[in-house]
Amino acid sequence: MRGGRRLRHRLCGGVHKAPNIERLACYCPDMDQPSSLVVCRAGHTAHYPAALETAANTGTDLAFCIACDCQRVHMVVLYSGERPRVVASGDVDLYARFEATEWPERVHTDEAGAFFYREMEPLGLALFLEEERRDHRPG
Incomplete structure (x- = not known):
């Protein structure tokens, strides 16, 4: 080689x-340095541990919720081999629904503190987003 x-x-x-x-x-990526992602149209950036990208690249799909300066909560997913992306935005209800999932909770701890995230179950994101759309339909 x-x-x-x-x-x-x-x-x-x-x-x-x-x-x-x-x-x-x-x-x-330096596992102790944060990664960042633009999470909203206003260009606000959220930071998360780069070690999550490393974990996702081992084949485990991950998700977390994070707040931005717009007072909105954003749900971010990391898939193996892909860039992280925001899949849902909302208020604290989005965070509460995310916390209510039965997806396994994990914690990454470094000098910046503890960062909570969840391992997504197969089809878990699709079901979560379908429920999110159904719950927020007018009517």
Whole structure:
């Protein structure tokens, strides 16, 4: 293989290209640095641990809710190999509905504190969004 061997990084579990076995360089995101995402039309940015992207890239679909400066709550999903995206926005009711799901809760802890997120079950997002649309229909 040109450019070095591929080795499993002991911190993130990803397989990365290294110039040689003595000097393993990890090209994954710095797991202690936050990632960011523009969450609303006003351009407000929300921050979350980059380690969540690493976890999602192992094949686990993740979701979390986060507030922005518009006083709105945004539900963000991370799928393996994709960029994070906002799938729903609302008020505190959205957060309450998210917390009421039976999806397994996880906590990432670093020097910035604890960050709560959930592992999505297969088809969980589709069912959640369908209920969200049904509950907010006029009528």
